[in-house]
Amino acid sequence: MxxxxxxxxxxxxxxxxxxxxxxxxxxxxxxxxxxxxxxxxxxAPAPSSFPSEKGTLIVTELLTDLDYPWAIAFLPEDAGALITEKAGRLRLWKPDGTLSEPIAGVPDVYARSQGGLLDVVLAPDFVKNRRVYLSYAERGNDGKAGTTVGYGVLSADGRRLEDFTVIFRQMPRLSTGAHFGSRLVFDRQGYLFIALGENNQRPTSQDLDKLQGKVVRLLPDGRVPDDNPFVGNANARPEVWSYGHRNQQGAALNPWTGRLWTHEHGARGGDEINIPEAGKNYGWPLATHGIDYGGSAIPESKGTHVKGTEQPIHFWKVSPAISGMAFYDAKRFPAWRQSLFIGSLKEHALIRLELDGHNVVREERLLESLDARIRDVRVGPDGYVYVLTDASPGQLLKVGLKE
Incomplete structure (x- = not known):
């Protein structure tokens, strides 16, 4: 100055x-x-208010100039949040409203169609090692791509991601731009779960020697845990935790049970929520509640219920095109406790599911009047729900109830 x-x-x-x-x-x-x-x-724009089942909804625009943001991860000690943009940029947003220039040290990504820089999560012991994990689409020598995961160390000034190390690659790479997934979740024991898409190659979800359409379970450094369900099986990849998934774009740890929940896109209908268990088959494409985009049956489908496959705990006959997922267990808004928030790309809404244990007992659509595709949903340390819109310019929104 x-x-x-x-x-x-x-x-x-x-x-x-x-x-x-x-x-x-x-x-x-x-x-x-x-x-x-x-x-x-x-x-700054004034907050907007909307009616909802649990009271007056208050929505505040925090950022309005993001470029197709995909995921957000909150830093400790009110230091802001990391936001990924699909083209390959990682940005730092601070509570004072500033947005950093792209953070250096992010790997090159395959930014085509659904590919790009995807999820971001912090290591469980981030305060000690400052590790930041990223998932992204990566292209192979043959031109096809798959999902890759690695971590780097965030510099003290937040400007660089240092010593980036790849710990996982989805092999073989089969995507020409579709169905990468992916979401990253650490459980309470420190295992890393990676929810993957099937690269739009349907049968591969059932192939245990491939990493398409799987949930993978790893140690934080990429090693395979000895108790993974297919360790020692010569016909299966040891990283696999569960299989038979389509395109998983939501994953979160249930705060009341400590179990992983994931959700995935169906084709035309058949979006579903699962609680993946070790070694189990979640059906795609053999069992599905959806049909193909052209209106015909999925070629491999044998119906909605197939022996040897698990049923989803919830599904949508008409697809909302779901993305992002967050359980609400904060004290700030008691009316939202026991809820699960999910973004909808197709319906341009934030879906609130009311839960009774594993059962969905009610659905509510929020933010429909904003007419925005919702890409990610997270609960911030302040108890508000934070939403990223899938656009350029894209928004970061803070959502709460009138107190």
């Missing part, structure tokens, strides 16, 4: 040395900061 010296100082010919000039400059800058902060706050 450059401030001119006043004309009165010049007229009185005070002998002002360099040290005094620096002190005066610092004082004037410090005095100006509260005014600048107030002006920035005054220029």
């Amino acid at each position: 450059t401030l001119p010296y006043t004309s009165s100082i010049r007229k009185n010919h005070f002998a002002i040395g360099p040290a005094f000039r620096r002190t005066l400059h610092s004082f004037l800058c410090a005095a100006a900061l509260p005014l600048l902060a107030w002006q920035a706050h005054a220029q």
